[in-house]
Amino acid sequence: MALFVVIVLGATISRGAEPKVGLSVSVDKTEMTIGDLVNLTMSVRYPKGVNVKIPPLGEKLGEFFIRDISLPPPRTEKNDFVQEARYTITTYIVGDVTVPAVTITYSYQDDAGKTVEKQLQTDTLIIPVKRTAPKDAQDIKDIKGPVAVPFNWRPYALWGGVGVAAVALIFAAVYYLRKLRPAAKLQAKLKPPASPHEVALQELARIEAMKLIEAGEIDRYYDLVTDVLRDYLGARYNFNAIDMTTDEVVAALVGRLRRLELKDSVAIMLRESDLVKFARGQSDSDRAHELIEGTRRIVRETTPGLVSQTTVEN
Numbered sequence: 001m002a003l004f005v006v007i008v009l010g011a012t013i014s015r016g017a018e019p020k021v022g023l024s025v026s027v028d029k030t031e032m033t034i035g036d037l038v039n040l041t042m043s044v045r046y047p048k049g050v051n052v053k054i055p056p057l058g059e060k061l062g063e064f065f066i067r068d069i070s071l072p073p074p075r076t077e078k079n080d081f082v083q084e085a086r087y088t089i090t091t092y093i094v095g096d097v098t099v100p101a102v103t104i105t106y107s108y109q110d111d112a113g114k115t116v117e118k119q120l121q122t123d124t125l126i127i128p129v130k131r132t133a134p135k136d137a138q139d140i141k142d143i144k145g146p147v148a149v150p151f152n153w154r155p156y157a158l159w160g161g162v163g164v165a166a167v168a169l170i171f172a173a174v175y176y177l178r179k180l181r182p183a184a185k186l187q188a189k190l191k192p193p194a195s196p197h198e199v200a201l202q203e204l205a206r207i208e209a210m211k212l213i214e215a216g217e218i219d220r221y222y223d224l225v226t227d228v229l230r231d232y233l234g235a236r237y238n239f240n241a242i243d244m245t246t247d248e249v250v251a252a253l254v255g256r257l258r259r260l261e262l263k264d265s266v267a268i269m270l271r272e273s274d275l276v277k278f279a280r281g282q283s284d285s286d287r288a289h290e291l292i293e294g295t296r297r298i299v300r301e302t303t304p305g306l307v308s309q310t311t312v313e314n
Contacts (some may be wrong), residue, residue: 099125196235197303
């Protein structure tokens, strides 16, 4: 049973054209300890003819980490539809931790046939978080008296082993410097390392040959393609994109990627991938194919020498 509930209702205009849309959010615990899992449910109630958009929340909700996301299909209740988004969250901060407000968007057509878009926002929730303590914790005992320490031969054996290993390493280093290092230098001269765009295009070709879309492995496909995109952007613009959230990657591109349409394309593709992977979103094969083609376009149009001077991103 939900312990916190916040409800927001959309206003009704005098002509009666605006539908009534309800938004509620609830959590199943009034307090928690560090690392506890809390179930948070956001529910939108709306009549027929209304389109509701619940935004993807990514990996965090304020100071809470999102561990699981579920978006079941809408259900009907008393001639209305009910869409729920269920999140399993946790935190490692002690004190009164805030669940921030969440904004949803809905749209409908008024009496004149014009599309109207509105927003609803939940209030914030506060969950007290406490430290954990072992159930069998006891008071600190008095210090015991001194005891005799037996002779320990193990350090001598350990240092003897270290000495043998050091001699072996010296012989290995001499062998490498005399035999293997010249050959390695020659091989490096004959085959220079691949550039970021070459690596990215080769990886995209390899992923395409795996036929993951046809095999129904959509989640794995989105993982692999967006990892290629993150690796390329990080190597091209010198930042660690692979360990960043989508919002952090987009923020890191400000001042680096000056073509706004390409930066918007990166944001759209990464957020669509988040929706498919974390929110169990659906993606048809055409949209999935567009992801890999869009990644190729970004690679080509941000690599000097691959496109004309008017489209090269310096």
